[in-house]
Amino acid sequence: MRTTHAGRAARLAVGAAAAVALLAGCSTSSGADEAAARTDVNYALPANATPNWIVPLGIAGKLATHNSAITRTLWEPLVAYDGSEGEMGRVASADLADEITFSDDSRTVTITLDDRTWSDGEPVTSADVKLWFDLVKGNTDVWASYSEGRMPDNVTEVATPDEKTVELTFDKVYNPEWLQASQLTLVVPLPSHAWAKSADDETPDPALAETEDGAKAIFEYLIAQGEDLGTYATNPLWQTINGPYSLTGFTDSGQVELTKNEKYDGDDAASIETVNLLPYTSTDAEVNAVRSGAVDYGYIPTTGLDAPEQYESLGFAVEPWAGWSITYLPYNFNHPELGPVYRQLYVRQALQHLVDQEQISDVIWKGAALPGYGPVPQNPESDFLSEEQKANPYPFDPEAAATLLADHGWTAGSDGVLECTSPGTGDDQCGEDVEKGQQLAITILAQSGSAETDNMFAEIKSTFDQAGVAVTIESAPLNTVLSSIAPCTADQADCDWQLPFFGTAGSWYFGGYPSGERVFGTGAASNFGSYSDDELDTLMHDSTESTDPSVMQAYSKYGAENLPVMWLPNPVYQVSVIKEGLEGTTQDPLASFHPQRWSWAG
Known part of the structure; x- marks a missing residue:
């Protein structure tokens, strides 16, 4: 057996325009003291693009990057792969896998899971990985990331020899780099003990998903629940999480409140207690909010690059956020x-x-x-x-x-x-x-x-x-x-x-x-x-x-x-303006934000 290491894509450095470290050390002492006392961050969502999905099973029309970013704060993927640490590569602290080992013939990958729990105290197990595969395999006609012959078609067997081990057998030999960066990253373990059901009053049963009709029924149930945006903060389904944040507010206008998950037991814990994701109908409206101080992490039109000092004088760093x-x-x-x-x-x-x-x-x-x-x-x-x-x-x-x-x-x-x-x-x-x-x-x-x-x-x-x-x-x-x-x-x-x-x-x-x-x-x-x-x-x-x-x-x-x-x-994804004192904001070229890494200096 051999364990894969970072390959060509993982070593692809994020350039100066693609991942910029924040210059947060130039604030005055009073500004630093004020920042240190903060326990929240106000983040501006893209103009006229309100969140409309959190379920870690994507369907057509729901794949906007801000939707995916919110989902990742609630449910961690099997394998995390992004540029949030300054280069493209696996971010092991943000995923549920412990070791990823390819067989000598590259046909099988064995993944051992971290010792993690869901927010209700139940362990994250290999059954949770298998539930994802069962649901996606049974619903490729509606799963928005489907491409014929690729995930999940290219996986011929999902074995779970014990609660912490998953063995995936592929239909042929693939480029391991592609598998890790583009296929395994699609897998999001689902709480089988809570979600493997097709109605509110059913007792969850992961075996139901192993049948074609059962997989469709569960998938349809979860999607129907996900369409009810007004219950995102109260539906018991969406309270069973394993990510660094929980969703505690979701308004009709698209404003989202994320609160630190105190039951999180992973390596990517949040520092900021509350993150408010704020919607705006236009860039002009958002810029007015930036100028008024209502936004800590926002954006400006590209014309703002002609005179960045107008925002710097308000205590913001101006940083283009380039994407891969x-x-x-x-x-x-x-x-x-x-x-x-x-x-x-x-x-x-x-x-x-x-x-x-x-x-x-x-x-x-x-x-x-x-x-x-x-x-x-x-x-x-x-x-x-x-x-x-x-x-x-x-x-x-x-x-x-x-x-x-x-x-x-x-x-x-x-x-x-x-x-x-x-x-x-x-x-x-x-x-x-x-x-x-x-x-x-x-x-x-x-x-x-x-x-x-x-x-x-x-x-x-x-x-x-x-x-x-x-x-x-x-x-x-x-x-x-x-x-x-x-x-x-x-x-x-x-x-x-x-x-x-x-x-x-x-x-x-x-x-x-x-x-x-x-x-x-x-x-x-x-x-x-x-x-x-x-x-x-x-x-x-x-x-x-x-x-x-x-x-x-x-x-x-x-x-x-x-x-x-x-x-x-x-x-660029946006021309960001970031309040002085807000640290940990390396901008991911995959256009995902990672609020659990943010903190106020001091």
Whole structure:
């Protein structure tokens, strides 16, 4: 047997922009004394993006990073993997695993659990790990992290030889680094003694989850309970926790109160007694709260980087929070009208040529976003990134875009909007299933609450309109956008969305290993636009099995050139303002906050 050690992804250093230690030692003595007396922290949630889920079983529309961060304070994962300690790697103090040992043939991993208890005094056992597997295996159609062939499909056996040992057997040999960073991190042990039931008045029985019908019934029960946000602070289910905080308040407006879990017996105990997570309808409203002193850890618009002293004079450090992420607009390839258009690679190439990423990054985002040209995060650089992606296969070039469209049978109509005048599948025609007279008129549904997002799409609309591509911009709160874009088929009434944007703070955050099967894999739950490409599927599959960097680089190249989505500048998660005296706030590039590490100096 061999125990794995930190690999390439674990050694990926979080750059100066991605994880910044707080400069908290420059406060006056009176400020330090005041900070030392504090037992609470007021943290600002993203604008117009209220929490709407805490259950450690994700479903569509509930995977926002702030939801996941709250969940992790209540229920610790089997394996924690993030950048909260200054580099990407396992954070053993924040998970339930003690030792993780791979067999010599890498087909089996044996995980021994820490000696931990739930808040009701019951021990955390291997049965709790197995309950998670049973529920997820029986509900892959609704579990939002599902990608066919990956977790849990790739686990052929879950053995529990004793209460503190779990043995997972995989269907083949995988890259151990990928397994630890991208698969085992999905597992969240569930309190089988309290949750293995399908109704309030039932006696929990983990054996129920071992049947297909039982697993569905339990899953449906827990999800139904989770939809009742008003009972989050009182429902007995959500009081059985093992994390450093308990949830003691949850209002209709999305304000959350976390209170130190006095029964926590792990290694990541909270210092701050009460953490208040505060919702705001806009960045302007949140900035007013920062200025008034109502927020200790908040954010400002990127324009604030032009004059940080206005916040520093109020006692805040100004720190951009960069993420290990990519940002994009998914195409709805199954849209009943535009789907056939989006399926034409030349159309996607033309539209990509119309996005001036450098100008948008510099002028609109004030340098708080950086261009991104493909499926692998580009900042900080890693050996996962191909030269082709770094070089930008489709630089801003309206003339190239016009040529691509004209050469494939698109001409301007009387209203100036391009329309297909040469239908068919020839090299100089519009392409398969694109009908004569079809206009190139697209609709973007963007999350609201951000001036930068609004200005970015105003710029894109202007450029597209000049090229004959009509653009309609609609906006809605983040939760509304995410709940409106489930993968669909053309005959479904709710398949009328085209290009949604949910990336004001980055569209997708990776673990240490940035394989894209959950986002771009055929049939993946988070592949909102239903993109499907056999070659890309193969490359993603290979990247999870090989330790050769060239395999990931081939995936990077193919994704950059074949455009499963429209690539956009990747913004920082936020430009943070952090009150002097608040320590332990290293900003995790996975965009999760870890309030248990925070403390007031003194």
